[in-house]
Amino acid sequence: MWKFKPDDTFLNIRFLRCEVTEVFAEAGSQAILPCKCRRTSSTEPAIVWSKVNKGTVWRKQKNGLQYRGSSWLQQGIKRVDCPHSQFERRDYSLQIKNVREDDGGFYSCSIEFEDQVVKNIVMLRVITVSFSPPVLISRSYVSITCGVTPWLNEASVQWMLNNSPFIPQTGITLNRDSSKSVVSGKVKEGLTGNWTCVVSYKGKEGRASAALSVKGIIQPSNDNTKVYAAVGSAVTLPCVFSPDLNPSIPTWEKLQPGSLLKAVPGHLRPSFSPYSRSPKLPSDMSVSVKEVEFKDKGKYRCSATVQGQKLTRDIQLVVAKSNSVLSKKKDSVTLTCQLSDTSEVTDYEWVHVTYDINGTQSVESIQKGKTLSISQVSEENWGEWVCRFTSKDGILGNVTYHAQLMSGLKGQKSSTFSQNTGAVVGLSVLLLVLLLILAQMYKNHRRRRRIFQYPALETIVHTISNEYVKAEASQEIFLK
Numbered sequence: 060m061w062k063f064k065p066d067d068t069f070l071n072i073r074f075l076r077c078e079v080t081e082v083f084a085e086a087g088s089q090a091i092l093p094c095k096c097r098r099t100s101s102t103e104p105a106i107v108w109s110k111v112n113k114g115t116v117w118r119k120q121k122n123g124l125q126y127r128g129s130s131w132l133q134q135g136i137k138r139v140d141c142p143h144s145q146f147e148r149r150d151y152s153l154q155i156k157n158v159r160e161d162d163g164g165f166y167s168c169s170i171e172f173e174d175q176v177v178k179n180i181v182m183l184r185v186i187t188v189s190f191s192p193p194v195l196i197s198r199s200y201v202s203i204t205c206g207v208t209p210w211l212n213e214a215s216v217q218w219m220l221n222n223s224p225f226i227p228q229t230g231i232t233l234n235r236d237s238s239k240s241v242v243s244g245k246v247k248e249g250l251t252g253n254w255t256c257v258v259s260y261k262g263k264e265g266r267a268s269a270a271l272s273v274k275g276i277i278q279p280s281n282d283n284t285k286v287y288a289a290v291g292s293a294v295t296l297p298c299v300f301s302p303d304l305n306p307s308i309p310t311w312e313k314l315q316p317g318s319l320l321k322a323v324p325g326h327l328r329p330s331f332s333p334y335s336r337s338p339k340l341p342s343d344m345s346v347s348v349k350e351v352e353f354k355d356k357g358k359y360r361c362s363a364t365v366q367g368q369k370l371t372r373d374i375q376l377v378v379a380k381s382n383s384v385l386s387k388k389k390d391s392v393t394l395t396c397q398l399s400d401t402s403e404v405t406d407y408e409w410v411h412v413t414y415d416i417n418g419t420q421s422v423e424s425i426q427k428g429k430t431l432s433i434s435q436v437s438e439e440n441w442g443e444w445v446c447r448f449t450s451k452d453g454i455l456g457n458v459t460y461h462a463q464l465m466s467g468l469k470g471q472k473s474s475t476f477s478q479n480t481g482a483v484v485g486l487s488v489l490l491l492v493l494l495l496i497l498a499q500m501y502k503n504h505r506r507r508r509r510i511f512q513y514p515a516l517e518t519i520v521h522t523i524s525n526e527y528v529k530a531e532a533s534q535e536i537f538l539k
Contacts, residue, residue, distance in 0.1 A: 071203040079180045083258060083265020084371060086187040092153040094179045103314035104172045104379040106141065108153045111165040117153060123475075133157070141431030142383045149483075160185050184209060186267035188256050195246055197370055203242040204254030205267070216240045221252040245405030246273050275365065276302040276372045283358075283373050285403060287448075287456035288351045292378040298361035298372060300342035305371070306363030314358040314373070327359075353378050356399035373399065381446060394431045394460055398444035403450045413442035447538045 084090035096104075106116040117139045119125045131139045138156050145152065151170060156161060184207050191202045194460040205216060216235065218225040227233050256269040278299040288294035300306050309328055322487035331348045336476065344361060356378040362371040382395045395409050409431040411423045425431065433440050444460040 069297045079182050079265050080258060080468040081184050082181055083263065084155075084160055084185055085265070085267040086160055086185050088158055090155045090183055090185075090302060091514045092166055092181040092183060094151045094153065094170070096149045096151065096170050096177050096498070099413055102173055103146075106172045107167075107169040107171075108139070108141070109167050111167070114162075115160045132517050155183075158183075158185055158207045160187060160206070184211060184258070184265065186256060186258055188254055188269040190269065190271060195271070195273045195403045196366055196368055197246060197273050199368065201243065201246050201250075201271075202269065203254055205258075206238065206485070207258055209258055210238045211258075214258050217257045217259075218242060219255040219257060220250070222255070225254075230339050232420040237449075250453065258432070259362045274304055275370050276361070277301055279372060279374060281301070283342055283375055283454075285377050285400065287377045287379065287398075288454065290353055290378060291350050293347065294351050294376065294483045295345050295347040296359055296361070296374050296376065298344040298346070300344070300363065300365070300370075300376070302316070302342055304342055304365050305340065306344070306365050309363040310361075311344075312347055312362075314360055316357065328355075336520050351376075351378055353380055353399070368462045377456075379446075379456060379458040381444075383460065391432055394433070396429050396445070396448060396458060398448065401425050403455060405451055408447045408449070410445045410447065411440075411442060412445055423440070 065528075075365040079441065080093055082090060082092055092108075094106075096507045103117065103121055103123070109118075110116055113128075113130070115126070115128050116131055117127050118124070119141070127137060131137070136156075140154050140156075141383045142154070151168060153166070153168065163183050163185040166181045166183060168181065170177040170179075182435065187204075187206045187208075189204050189206070192199075195201055196287075200379075203218075205218070207216075216238070218233070222430050225242070225275055227242075228244075228247070228249070230247075231242065234243070242254075244250075251271050252271050253268055253270050255266055257266045258263060276298065278297045283495070286294060286296060296311075298311075310329075313327060327346065330350070331346050344363065348355065356376055358373055358375045360367060360371055360373050361511045364370075368475070377398055377400045379396065382397055384393045384395070386392070394409070396409075398404065398458060406427065407429045408427055409425045412424055413421050415421070429446075431444065431446075446460075447457045448455050
């Protein structure tokens, strides 16, 4: 109940009491201040909406002319209005668009008929939720404020986070003073999301909301995120900052086993490719390796400095491999799916993958479990054996074992094939030698045929040669 003095110039009415209507509105939203009259007069009344100490907000004369206060025009846009469609029902409620904090306060609605003046009083309280500082970096200090203008001490205030009642955590304080309610503390992963301030008073309720987003390392979003990879496969360890940040002094380190705080002095082994900070993606500091080794398992730390604050993210690389053990008779093999960390694994499944002559893949689920025993001498076991490991949220990864590396039947065929190949090669060399001999004999035969092709010419040449020899001999005797 709101009490007024008889000489109150703001109300200018003859009665001593007047009910005050409480209205809550979120800053930036639309507020509706109610003003209704039960009079059934056929004449059009004069209507005046005013704010205490601020003058006229909106008014309509009996002849229909309307006026608005200059302060209620925002860049030519009318922030207040009384819809004419409601006048027939004697509803003269005022609409305020894009409510601001300084809009809070008392409003008076005056309806003047020919012989009667009706006044309504409305209290508009504007609720806001704000963060300080407005731009938050991970692990920094933040204040979340719920303000109500004008403040109401008798009202109850409740905080909600992501549509659930907020319960203060360790290191988080909840305070209330004469003008606001404040939640403060160090930003944690559990404090991000949609914050809502709910204000209640005399059965009426108002609320305002704002989203708290923290800038920093956005991928992975949580510490100790696990990345799964099979031995021999490629893997990327993600470390991506918010797009509008420009981190400096980036560093990757591998943590010592059993330690979360002390890092190995050396950096990653050479097989890890360094991050590439391109102009288009200066916030991406991920690293990758083309072929994972089992010794790469363990925890890694990505760090960089943003606005003078060092941000870090720990990532665990879980490496998977498949082991095989031959039976004593060597007619079967036991396959085992081995992971460097099994804390998230809830199930294992072995599947058999085969390919036909067209390259079409066929997948058959064999059994559940970490180990699988198969026959070595069965031709049906050729192909790939894949171990899939899953968690409660889905498949984590898989590791493949190639059957051709252990199939006894295939080994026997390969051995026989090697023996046959050796025999064929030997025969081929022998035939090649024989062919070379025959070719040489043929060449000699052809050469002799070319020499004896002209026998008469050969006789003449022989006779001339003999006569020349005799002549030389006769000349020697004569000289003597």
